[in-house]
Amino acid sequence: MLARVSSTPAFKRLPRAVREQQMLDAAVKVFSRRGFHAASMDEIADDAGISKPMVYAYLGTKEELFVACLHREGTRMMQAIAGAAAPDLPADERLWRGLRAFFGFVGAHRDGWAVLYRQARGEQPFAGELAAMRARMVEVVAGMLDHALRAEGREVAEAELEVVAYALVGATESLADWLADHAEADPEKTATRMMNVAWVGAAQLLQGTTWRPPAA
Amino acid sequence: MLARVSSTPAFKRLPRAVREQQMLDAAVKVFSRRGFHAASMDEIADDAGISKPMVYAYLGTKEELFVACLHREGTRMMQAIAGAAAPDLPADERLWRGLRAFFGFVGAHRDGWAVLYRQARGEQPFAGELAAMRARMVEVVAGMLDHALRAEGREVAEAELEVVAYALVGATESLADWLADHAEADPEKTATRMMNVAWVGAAQLLQGTTWRPPAA
Numbered sequence: 001m002l003a004r005v006s007s008t009p010a011f012k013r014l015p016r017a018v019r020e021q022q023m024l025d026a027a028v029k030v031f032s033r034r035g036f037h038a039a040s041m042d043e044i045a046d047d048a049g050i051s052k053p054m055v056y057a058y059l060g061t062k063e064e065l066f067v068a069c070l071h072r073e074g075t076r077m078m079q080a081i082a083g084a085a086a087p088d089l090p091a092d093e094r095l096w097r098g099l100r101a102f103f104g105f106v107g108a109h110r111d112g113w114a115v116l117y118r119q120a121r122g123e124q125p126f127a128g129e130l131a132a133m134r135a136r137m138v139e140v141v142a143g144m145l146d147h148a149l150r151a152e153g154r155e156v157a158e159a160e161l162e163v164v165a166y167a168l169v170g171a172t173e174s175l176a177d178w179l180a181d182h183a184e185a186d187p188e189k190t191a192t193r194m195m196n197v198a199w200v201g202a203a204q205l206l207q208g209t210t211w212r213p214p215a216a
Numbered sequence: 217m218l219a220r221v222s223s224t225p226a227f228k229r230l231p232r233a234v235r236e237q238q239m240l241d242a243a244v245k246v247f248s249r250r251g252f253h254a255a256s257m258d259e260i261a262d263d264a265g266i267s268k269p270m271v272y273a274y275l276g277t278k279e280e281l282f283v284a285c286l287h288r289e290g291t292r293m294m295q296a297i298a299g300a301a302a303p304d305l306p307a308d309e310r311l312w313r314g315l316r317a318f319f320g321f322v323g324a325h326r327d328g329w330a331v332l333y334r335q336a337r338g339e340q341p342f343a344g345e346l347a348a349m350r351a352r353m354v355e356v357v358a359g360m361l362d363h364a365l366r367a368e369g370r371e372v373a374e375a376e377l378e379v380v381a382y383a384l385v386g387a388t389e390s391l392a393d394w395l396a397d398h399a400e401a402d403p404e405k406t407a408t409r410m411m412n413v414a415w416v417g418a419a420q421l422l423q424g425t426t427w428r429p430p431a432a
Contacts, residue, residue: 118343121337163394164409166391166393166394167387167388167391167409167414168413169390170387170388170389170390171383171384171390172383172386173386173390174385174386174387174389175382178379190379193376193383194383197380197383197384197387198413
């Protein structure tokens, strides 16, 4: 076994990884175009320029392929947001950076959002995966609010913060859905709008107060 | 035809309406317990205490029955919100009343919410119905914001208001989902929390400012 592995030149492994990404690219495209049920493995194989048995060999059944798409898109999104985080900044600027990264990701991967979110949210086996991702996001947002409160020497019950975080995550999801449907909409402007709703609040907006991103 | 209709005594029509409501009650219960795909017409008929052919005769196929459930629950919800509306009140109190009615509805119909929202949002033919209801809610909220702005002699582009309304509706949906999962949670308290997020804004909340419902 060891001898077989070591006899495989390193460059042989790269095509497999590249090929898997090509298959996932094709799968994301076909799933978001057709929906999970109507998508066919034939079309995915065709789009990836690979035989259908090879798709099964690499990534398994249609269900497994869909879960692989969900995981790849979800991980990419979380990485984009984590990369924007900077724990030493003021809370509003951290929220702004996270939102900008999130809407930037959705704007750049409108197809992926359709798979990650719209297809998965109602389908029984996948809705659980999505709920787990949302729970992670809620925890991150609640943790950020808690951090900002503690910095001011105050404290709010965990359950209370969780509810506020649910509302913020729900508002953000709804706007992401809107952004995915509007090819001409600007992701950064959408993040600023979300700041005006989430941070400044509708009442402040009505009074003409608006939050602006810090000068870059 | 006319003769046949007028020969049917009025009290004969009542049982049909009552029976339809019983079937819809049973269908909402079974769909929310099993999910759309796993729900069987046998179980719905059993639960309603009626034969399966009668269910088909009254309300059609499983798809049609599901759409009938969606329409009934959606209409009930819209009526609850509309009943709480009072156009002459200040904007914050109108929003508060609408939210209280909405969360009160969800809290009283947790089964219905599961059908109306969770089952429908991912299923291809039904997701469109749900999107249409959401679009109506977005329009109502955008109209309310517009009305409040005009009362102050100001104006904001329609597209801008629509985006804010999407965020508010998304936040509200997310909290309703949370409420449906927490049998012990109080709907009115949830409406107050939503006001604190939507109206006062997270920044105000962090500063210790909280919006309170007007004394009843």
